Amino acid sequence: MGGRTLTAVSLFVCLSSLFSHTVGEIKSERIVADSRSMIVFEKFGFTQRGHVNIIVSNVSFSSALGRADPKLFGFFLLSDESFIQAVYESQQHNHSPNPNPQANSDDNKCVLFSSFVQLLFNFDELPQNSPSFLNKTFPITQPDEYSLIFASCVPETTVSMYVRTEMYNGLPDGPRDYLSAGQSSLPSIYTFFATAYIVFVGIWIYICLFKNRPSTHHIHLLMGGLLLVKALFLICAAEDQHYIKVTGTPHGWDVVFYIFQFLKGILLFTVIVLIGTGWSFLKPFLQEREKKVLMFVIPLQVIANIASVVIGETGPFNQEWITWNQVFLLVDIICCCAIMFPIVWSIRTLRETSKTDGKAARNLAKLTLFRQFYIVVVGYLYFTRIVVFALKTIASYKYRWVSVAAEEVVTLMFYAFMFYMFRPTERNEYFAIDDEEEEAAEAALQREDFEL
Numbered sequence: 001m002g003g004r005t006l007t008a009v010s011l012f013v014c015l016s017s018l019f020s021h022t023v024g025e026i027k028s029e030r031i032v033a034d035s036r037s038m039i040v041f042e043k044f045g046f047t048q049r050g051h052v053n054i055i056v057s058n059v060s061f062s063s064a065l066g067r068a069d070p071k072l073f074g075f076f077l078l079s080d081e082s083f084i085q086a087v088y089e090s091q092q093h094n095h096s097p098n099p100n101p102q103a104n105s106d107d108n109k110c111v112l113f114s115s116f117v118q119l120l121f122n123f124d125e126l127p128q129n130s131p132s133f134l135n136k137t138f139p140i141t142q143p144d145e146y147s148l149i150f151a152s153c154v155p156e157t158t159v160s161m162y163v164r165t166e167m168y169n170g171l172p173d174g175p176r177d178y179l180s181a182g183q184s185s186l187p188s189i190y191t192f193f194a195t196a197y198i199v200f201v202g203i204w205i206y207i208c209l210f211k212n213r214p215s216t217h218h219i220h221l222l223m224g225g226l227l228l229v230k231a232l233f234l235i236c237a238a239e240d241q242h243y244i245k246v247t248g249t250p251h252g253w254d255v256v257f258y259i260f261q262f263l264k265g266i267l268l269f270t271v272i273v274l275i276g277t278g279w280s281f282l283k284p285f286l287q288e289r290e291k292k293v294l295m296f297v298i299p300l301q302v303i304a305n306i307a308s309v310v311i312g313e314t315g316p317f318n319q320e321w322i323t324w325n326q327v328f329l330l331v332d333i334i335c336c337c338a339i340m341f342p343i344v345w346s347i348r349t350l351r352e353t354s355k356t357d358g359k360a361a362r363n364l365a366k367l368t369l370f371r372q373f374y375i376v377v378v379g380y381l382y383f384t385r386i387v388v389f390a391l392k393t394i395a396s397y398k399y400r401w402v403s404v405a406a407e408e409v410v411t412l413m414f415y416a417f418m419f420y421m422f423r424p425t426e427r428n429e430y431f432a433i434d435d436e437e438e439e440a441a442e443a444a445l446q447r448e449d450f451e452l
């Protein structure tokens with residue numbers, strides 16, 4: 001039971017740090033007739049004053065091979081470092097003959113008795129009365145990031161139980177912090193960026209409604225909507241994290257959080273697609289294939305958001321959790337690729353018309369604008385999907401907030417750039433033309449091939 005299961009669990013342990021939207025809140029889970037030999041519950045970064053509280057109740061286990069020894073079921077904590085050692089150790093056990101024939105061979109192979117794990121309790125500590133109930137709190141002796149794992153070392157057994165887990169770090173002045181070490185500054189980070197976007201919305205309203213009202217198009221209103229939704233999303237994220245930090249549960253803010261996350265995702269992709277097609281400031285209508293991109297991306301965003309809710313609200317203990325993570329990744333990648341098509345089509349169209357319609361300067365300006373937009377969108381998607389992922393993986397658990405802050409900084413820069421490039425402007429100022437410039441532009445168009 002050692003090596004292979006540990007290797008399988010490794011995937012869960014690694015992924016759990018990458019995806020979960022919140023960790024460390026109080027969670028109650030119902031395990032029904034589960035035959036997995038390991039169930040990963042939560043991953044949490046503990047400080048010196050860290051504690052784990054576990055309440056298990058209504059425990060029952062049945063084995064196909066007669067009565068199972070309760071000592072072979074239990075909960076333990078495992079840090080990432082010990083994890084590698086434990087995998088190594090269990091492989092040694094599997095490949096070498098038992099060095100101590102007197103010892104119970106089950107005990108020897110059972111991960112609960114490995115010297116690398118921190119055993120919390122086995123089921124032989126469960127009181128005999130029924131329904132069973134056990135409430136235990138364990139202080140953390142060594143600050144680190146640990147996964148809480150349940151293991152069953154008896155093959156072909158099923159376990160049913162209620163588990164309520166509570167992980168927190170004590171604060172010097174008494175109260176508890178239910179956010180993992182390295183994430184406890186998230187409420188402040190979200191509040192800061194929410195304020196930045198509220199200022200941004202104000203500036204955008206001023207530009208659209210007062211400064212450049214005549215050249216404001218529908219797309220600019222939609223962009224304003226996107227900014228507003230992004231600001232509201234950050235406010236919800238701040239509240240959600242604040243309540244989790246203080247009380248361990250989000251007090252319903254998670255629902256609003258998911259609603260705004262959904263609206264934000266749809267609006268962002270729609271705005272990028274519409275700007276990419278040049279809708280409303282270059283042409284008043286959408287072509288059939290451009291509509292198809294939107295009709296394709298919006299349902300995918302619905303799926304991505306369902307996946308994100310499942311990922312955030314359950315955890316690795318859920319057997320389909322990995323699948324949902326894969327669904328989310330796949331759908332996200334498809335959406336990111338799909339929204340590039342309209343920009344590429346626009347660039348192609350502009351290049352073709354520039355050869356025929358004799359307005360070289362104007363076309364060159366548009367072409368440059370779209371090419372810059374293409375590069376900025378690619379850069380933004382690359383950073384928020386790949387660099388942020390890498391930062392999360394590399395950074396120590398104490399600095400997990402860095403990846404969140406980096407993502408928000410880059411997103412704000414992207415919004416600022418996109419909104420600046422496509423702000424309402426008077427056309428003449430945009431594409432000022434005199435003969436000299438016209439000739440220069442013609443030459444430039446011929447010289448430069450905007451290859452993608």
Ligand SMILES: *[C@@H]1O[C@H](CO)[C@@H](O)[C@H](O)[C@H]1NC(C)=O
Nearest residue numbers: 057058059130131132162163
């Ligand atoms: C455990 O079982 C008892 C009866 O068997 C039931 O009354 C109780 O609600 C159960 N506990 C939980 C947490 O559901």
Ligand SMILES: *[C@@H]1O[C@H](CO)[C@@H](O)[C@H](O)[C@H]1NC(C)=O
Nearest residue numbers: 053054055134135136137164
């Ligand atoms: C579990 O025990 C702690 C004290 O160790 C206590 O504060 C808490 O109320 C108990 N929980 C339940 C559900 O009995």
